[in-house]
């Protein structure tokens with residue numbers, strides 16, 4: 083490979099880099115000091131620099147520069163940019179002007195203060211799309227609804243590390259594949275990184291797809307789903323920075339372990355301010371009442387116990403996440419709405435102030451957009467103002483009635499004693515009737531409102547669980563009484579004590595939204611869900627209803643649907659039923675692992691009850707997965723330590739021992755900890771650096787490691803069990819470079835993949 087200095091444009095590029103860094107330093111210094119010093123700083127920054135070309139032009143530009151203030155985020159981004167201000171350059175001859183424009187692409191943009199000419203163009207800007215989409219030659223792009231055409235004359239990668247120009251590659255001479263290969267062959271650091279230098283065309287399409295529409299991506303293991311989702315958020319924030327605060331965006335990840343895993347990429351992409359949480363935590367935080375979340379052991383029990391109880395739990399989970407249960411909840415809400423239509427008109431004393439029909443019109447039509455209890459409040463306030471309005475007339479009617487009688491008596495009763503007696507009585511009666519009317523005016527409304535139950539969300543769900551006959555009725559015959567009883571027995575008792583399962587949270591969110599509404603502070607405008615295949619129908623539907631938006635970015639892989647007992651079974655129901663506006667894309671190419679590893683993993687797909695096209699690995703070769711057998715504990719320890727040590731020596735940084743069950747993971751940690759520094763990964767933990775990790779397969783989903791050792795000590799995989807196949811598939815698709823199998827001799831090699 084020729085040395086970077088041999089490139090014909092080396093000195094131009096070096097100049098440009100020096101200029102850019104100096105400019106950034108000057109801008110930073112000024113931003114951190116004050117406006118008056120800006121020019122002084124600029125002059126100082128450049129006094130020692132001797133540009134071969136255009137130095138006068140640069141200096142002139144700078145002398146005329148004016149300062150404008152920067153936010154702390156912009157300052158942080160620029161500081162990061164000092165090490166690597168940009169990663170690519172392109173030359174574009176605009177058809178309109180015929181002039182050649184030179185653009186340097188980086189993670190953040192930088193403009194010349196004096197004339198707003200870009201020094202660095204943000205990778206998310208419209209023009210940068212040319213770099214990802216286009217080849218050298220005629221091309222066009224869109225910005226603010228307008229089409230621009232021209233000719234792309236140069237596409238160049240500039241490798242800058244720690245501020246030094248390390249390499250220059252002209253694309254179309256070097257293939258994009260080669261650059262990708264290099265990027266993929268690097269060692270992983272246990273954390274996800276950004277890929278802006280090597281975003282592929284099909285990935286770019288998803289990142290930049292219409293931001294006003296939901297998208298659903300079915301992507302093979304390692305196809306970059308998580309990475310793309312984060313880049314899309316970054317793109318969104320860039321496009322809408324004037325309109326959206328990043329807090330209005332939320333990413334829902336499967337666990338805190340996963341949030342830790344993606345944490346490094348977030349500030350780099352400028353998306354660290356978005357909300358990052360799990361579905362469970364979001365619901366617990368959003369729901370008004372306080373609940374205790376029961377540990378979700380369904381998958382563990384299915385894998386480790388596989389007994390009747392485990393199957394029952396999983397079955398209940400499926401029922402509670404189903405479309406039918408959603409319909410049940412909807413009908414239940416309708417029934418609760420009906421309970422809020424009064425049986426009688428509203429009277430104060432004998433005066434009819436409001437008819438039940440008028441109430442029904444308000445409740446079911448005018449205010450239907452509000453949650454039930456807010457509607458109730460509204461109707462109540464309408465009644466209250468009617469009472470207030472009628473108050474005067476009603477008391478006046480009483481007064482007039484008695485005053486007229488008294489007047490008549492005064493005029494026509496001749497006998498003074500009788501007259502006095504009559505008038506006194508009438509005055510007493512008047513006072514009594516006025517008091518009664520006032521009392522009626524005071525009490526009629528509160529007592530009328532008593533007919534409407536005020537129950538908490540959890541009580542409503544409890545009452546539904548507790549009445550299997552209601553479940554059957556609202557299911558429109560889709561559930562049998564037996565099924566409803568089973569669900570009821572499983573769920574009602576816990577809910578009474580405010581103990582909930584993950585599955586209850588979706589139902590509570592749905593009910594709360596309809597009964598009391600969701601605090602606007604807790605609503606977000608745009609939601610990204612990773613590992614969406616593990617969500618149930620109801621989870622997605624409730625989230626969509628609670629957020630009052632369909633702006634979701636959903637990424638997942640059905641082949642990794644290890645929570646399939648509750649998860650969605652096909653994308654059709656998500657697309658047709660929940661997100662009809664969504665665009666659907668498939669990503670078949672896998673970037674994570676080698677051809678040799680993917681070939682083995684691909685064999686597993688044939689055992690799943692879906693038709694998956696084979697995952698195509700980006701052509702990158704590595705060793706074929708190796709098999710090692712052991713029979714004793716000592717042998718196991720020996721095998722694992724040998725592999726770990728030799729892989730570390732070969733320079734691999736991250737190594738994971740992946741087991742099928744948590745039980746096996748714990749057992750292996752016990753026997754291994756005196757021989758190797760190992761850490762057992764927990765769902766709520768962070769991923770340690772520089773330690774071999776032991777992790778059960780279901781927790782490793784979404785993560786990646788340089789080397790994976792798949793171990794079976796007391797548990798093997800049954801090819802006839804869908805869950806087993808998926809768990810093994812997840813484990814086998816985690817490594818970037820090498821995969822080893824270390825298995826107990828009692829289990830034949832998993833013959834189906836050999």
Ligand SMILES: Nc1ncnc2c1ncn2[C@@H]1O[C@H](COP(=O)(O)OP(=O)(O)OP(=O)(O)O)[C@@H](O)[C@H]1O
Nearest residue numbers: 277280281282303304305306307308309673674784
């Ligand atoms: N265009 C690209 N350039 C460089 N690396 C890439 C590219 N696309 C994906 N990768 C890398 O491939 C690996 C897999 O990406 P990611 O974890 O986002 O995939 P995924 O589809 O979410 O996988 P899984 O389904 O297994 O969780 C990561 O190391 C990522 O950096």
